[in-house]
Amino acid sequence: MGRKLLLEHADVPGIETFDVYRKHGGYRSVEKALKTMSPEEVVEEVKTATLKGRGGAGFPAGMKWSFIAKPEGVPRYLLCNADESEPGTFKDRYLMQYIPHLLIEGMIVSSYALGANQAYIYIRGEYMFVLRIVEKAIAEAYEKGFLGKNILGSGFDLDLSIAPGGGAYICGEETALIESLEGKRGNPRMKPPFPAVQGLWQCPTVVNNVETLATVVPIINMTAAEYTKIGTEQSKGTKLISAGGNVERGGVYEIELGLSVEEFIYGDEWCRGIKNGKKMKALVPGGSSVPILPAHLITTTANGDTRLMSYESLSDGGFASGSMLGSGGFIVFDEDQCIVRNTWNFARFYAHESCGQCSPCREGTGWMEKVLHRIETGRGNMRDIDLLADINKKIEGNTICPLGDAAAWPVAAAIRHFREEFEWHVTNPEEAVKRNYGMLKGVTA
Amino acid sequence: MKIEITEQKRPVLSEEAKAEIQRVIGHYPEGRQKSAILRVMHIVEEEAGGWLSPDTMDMVAEILSIEPIEVYEVATFYTMFNLQPVGKYVFEVCRTGPCMLVGSDNIITYLENKLNIKVGETTTDGMFTLKTAECLGACGYGPMLQCGEEYHEYLTPEKVDELIEACRRGEIKGNKVV
Numbered sequence: 257m258g259r260k261l262l263l264e265h266a267d268v269p270g271i272e273t274f275d276v277y278r279k280h281g282g283y284r285s286v287e288k289a290l291k292t293m294s295p296e297e298v299v300e301e302v303k304t305a306t307l308k309g310r311g312g313a314g315f316p317a318g319m320k321w322s323f324i325a326k327p328e329g330v331p332r333y334l335l336c337n338a339d340e341s342e343p344g345t346f347k348d349r350y351l352m353q354y355i356p357h358l359l360i361e362g363m364i365v366s367s368y369a370l371g372a373n374q375a376y377i378y379i380r381g382e383y384m385f386v387l388r389i390v391e392k393a394i395a396e397a398y399e400k401g402f403l404g405k406n407i408l409g410s411g412f413d414l415d416l417s418i419a420p421g422g423g424a425y426i427c428g429e430e431t432a433l434i435e436s437l438e439g440k441r442g443n444p445r446m447k448p449p450f451p452a453v454q455g456l457w458q459c460p461t462v463v464n465n466v467e468t469l470a471t472v473v474p475i476i477n478m479t480a481a482e483y484t485k486i487g488t489e490q491s492k493g494t495k496l497i498s499a500g501g502n503v504e505r506g507g508v509y510e511i512e513l514g515l516s517v518e519e520f521i522y523g524d525e526w527c528r529g530i531k532n533g534k535k536m537k538a539l540v541p542g543g544s545s546v547p548i549l550p551a552h553l554i555t556t557t558a559n560g561d562t563r564l565m566s567y568e569s570l571s572d573g574g575f576a577s578g579s580m581l582g583s584g585g586f587i588v589f590d591e592d593q594c595i596v597r598n599t600w601n602f603a604r605f606y607a608h609e610s611c612g613q614c615s616p617c618r619e620g621t622g623w624m625e626k627v628l629h630r631i632e633t634g635r636g637n638m639r640d641i642d643l644l645a646d647i648n649k650k651i652e653g654n655t656i657c658p659l660g661d662a663a664a665w666p667v668a669a670a671i672r673h674f675r676e677e678f679e680w681h682v683t684n685p686e687e688a689v690k691r692n693y694g695m696l697k698g699v700t701a
Numbered sequence: 702m703k704i705e706i707t708e709q710k711r712p713v714l715s716e717e718a719k720a721e722i723q724r725v726i727g728h729y730p731e732g733r734q735k736s737a738i739l740r741v742m743h744i745v746e747e748e749a750g751g752w753l754s755p756d757t758m759d760m761v762a763e764i765l766s767i768e769p770i771e772v773y774e775v776a777t778f779y780t781m782f783n784l785q786p787v788g789k790y791v792f793e794v795c796r797t798g799p800c801m802l803v804g805s806d807n808i809i810t811y812l813e814n815k816l817n818i819k820v821g822e823t824t825t826d827g828m829f830t831l832k833t834a835e836c837l838g839a840c841g842y843g844p845m846l847q848c849g850e851e852y853h854e855y856l857t858p859e860k861v862d863e864l865i866e867a868c869r870r871g872e873i874k875g876n877k878v879v
């Protein structure tokens with residue numbers, strides 16, 4: 257049984273209420289931080305814990321905090337990125353739905369560290385039912401004196417509210433999120449200036465993922481020294497993993513970083529293997545944007561080491577034979593799944609979600625979708641496969657935000673590892689159409 | 702995107718809706734009321750029966766003291782807003798990778814046949830609109846669809862039938878009839 261730092265009490269009945277949460281040790285980190293630590297000490301603690309951003313990019317949270325500008329008389333803001341839209345990822349919803357006070361607690365401590373007196377949670381609009389749960393929890397926290405003026409007599413003030421999106425994947429990109437929170441279209445901004453200098457309403461702003469902010473709570477409670485005893489050399493602590501696709505038991509699991517991927521997929525405590533007794537064909541370990549890996553490369557690295565659920569092990573081998581932990585969205589494919597069909601599906605997603613600001617992404621994602629659709633529906637030719645690689649190169653690195661890269665990587669990886677399947681679609685068009693006939697229904701392209 | 706202009710009077714906001722709008726505007730500093738736009742649009746859309754006409758969007762602009770174009774550009778960017786009338790119940794079936802792996806396209810086809818409409822259409826009795834959506838964050842519990850604020854997960858044809866019947870019996874919260 258792995259240690260649970262975030263979801264330890266997630267199953268306790270009534271844990272979504274302040275009283276039950278408090279009874280199970282809730283809000284201790286607020287007392288500890290506000291009464292016994294300086295904001296700088298909190299930042300230092302999170303830095304020492306080497307907490308990596310849990311949204312997908314894995315950027316060290318403590319370092320991000322230390323970049324925040326502190327001009328005199330200018331307000332600072334903490335924004336929680338709850339726009340969770342990366343296909344395969346649904347851990348933040350779980351956390352907010354079942355244990356909303358953990359996020360609020362983490363945000364109080366984090367705001368204190370940053371010197372922010374106003375914080376917002378930006379949650380995707382489709383999670384309106386979760387917004388209502390969190391909003392209720394926020395109201396309770398105000399009532400109990402953990403939000404508002406002079407929290408616990410410390411002199412620290414914090415206002416927190418939650419705002420919904422309107423259905424746009426791009427708003428998970430931090431500058432697009434800021435634009436959206438200003439009431440505009442979610443077009444990412446050019447960086448620099450970085451949000452830490454000019455963010456919300458041009459004020460210094462930090463944007464952190466839900467799980468990142470929640471993880472601040474156990475770090476403060478147990479100290480960074482204890483926290484860093486969990487995990488591997490470069491990946492400390494625990495991570496929420498959302499498992500979906502063809503696994504026996506999909507869902508959200510908290511794992512100690514360093515668990516073997518094989519154990520996670522097949523272990524009784526976790527996914528319990530592939531549905532219907534089938535074999536695993538491939539896996540995407542970090543949400544749809546990260547490279548897909550064939551089964552043999554997911555359980556062991558190219559040098560034959562056991563593949564572990566950690567930042568460094570999942571990216572071992574680079575993109576040639578590795579992938580990324582990303583958001584921790586595990587998408588598992590059984591032996592009957594068609595890689596071309598799935599690659600097209602993901603390409604359609606990115607074409608749909610491109611904000612349209614940069615031509616390489618706006619045009620390129622659409623091209624890729626069309627070319628993949630052509631191959632998928634038995635109308636492709638061999639040149640199309642190279643054309644995809646060519647479009648890929650023209651998108652990657654040529655856009656304001658990483659959505660372009662996120663769209664290019666899965667296509668490149670699918671061709672890298674499953675080229676013969678793309679070729680099979682070209683040489684066996686009729687069979688390809690027959691095999692995937694179901695997918696042609698409801699096609700909007 | 703094709704936008705046909707359909708006649709619709711502005712919705713009459715309920716007292717609760719008005720209070721809710723004032724409350725959410727209050728979350729932002731003086732002069733930053735535009736930040737409340739998405740929440741206000743969700744509230745007004747609900748009051749207007751599930752969609753936003755140009756006239757209704759103008760009303761949002763007035764509430765927030767901004768130009769109508771600022772509302773239009775937001776409304777056409779975010780996919781959740783309906784700019785055409787929709788049925789009482791809108792089924793949004795997730796079609797993205799993880800759901801597709803567990804058979805979302807079969808659910809979409811089943812719904813098309815059952816309701817005798819294509820994706821994007823509304824039944825002639827105005828009861829159901831069928832749409833597809835990109836990943837709704839329920840990847841471990843697919844196939845799934847969203848109806849109103851509710852998620853319906855682990856869908857099978859039988860469960861879809863039950864859901865449709867529950868809608869017909871009025872047991873599921875649908876769009877307001879205005």
